[in-house]
C-alpha cells in the first residue's frame with residue numbers, strides 16, 4: 782500500500798522541507814525517514830502526503846471565463 786501523488790518531506794529540527802512527487806510506498810517512506818536531514822544532519826525527517834492537487838477544472842473555468 783502506498784500513496785500516489787505529491788508528498789512533502791519535513792525536517793523536524795531545522796524546518797527544511799521539500800516536495801516530491803510520484804508514488805510513495807511504505808518502504809520508501811520508512812527509508813526516507815531513516816535518512817539524515819541533508820541540511821542539518823538530524824534524523825528527524827518526516828514524510829507527509831500533500832492533499833489532492835488543486836482541481837484543474839477551476840483553472841479551466843477561470844480561463845474560459847477570461848476568454
Ligand SMILES: [Zn+2]
Pocket residue numbers: 792793794795796797818819820821822823
Ligand atoms: Zn534538518
